[in-house]
Structures are given as C-alpha cells and as structure tokens.
Amino acid sequence: MTKPDPGPAAPPAARAAAVGGYILDCSYCGKPVSPTVHRRSGAPPYEVGYYRLLTGDLQLLTMQKPGEETVIVEFFKLLNPRWVAACRNCFADDRIQRELADLFSGVPEIPDGERAEGK
C-alpha cells in the first residue's frame, strides 16, 4: 500500500516517495526520491519526481502452446528481479539515462541455433 503524498508543505523526509510502504531511495545517489507532483493548473501540469523500473537477469524458456501441439512459444523468465530508481538529478545525467534504457530494453538476442522450432 502506498502512503498518500503529504503535500508540498510537509518536511522533505515526509515527502519522499513511498512504494509498498517503504521510502524509495535513488539507486545512484542514495537519497530518498520525491514523488511526482501533479498540478490542477500551470505549466507544466506535473513534475516528475523519479524514474523507476523493474529489471533482472533473463532466462529463455520454451513451452508447447496450450491447445496447439505443434506450436512452441518462447519467453523470458525474470530471475533475481530488482527495482532501480533514479531521482531527477541523477536522471539528468546522460550516462544514467542510457543505463536505465539498457536495463529496460535489455532483452538478449537468441542465437539461431538456440531458437525453438515447431514440430
């Protein structure tokens, strides 16, 4: 359960983003991240507090498609899942943006010899 945002008048520690009841720290600088702020008026209408993604190692698995004996489907199982968060300051660093993009889209290529074939 996520704690409600206490608002801009709350002390900085109380405004830190909470995920699942835990204060979320930036994976790069270690400081608690701030929640995203939405405004009813003004520009911009929101201010992103942090970026977060779930990543981990991938294992290629194959299985027979249920109900279709001749169709083999491939998928990746996420092993050792872990959250990575970046505060706004760290996300402004191009190197960190590239690393997060790689973590997000890092599905490995499957060599031709390892690709599953249908029967």
Ligand SMILES: [Zn+2]
């Ligand atoms: Zn940071």
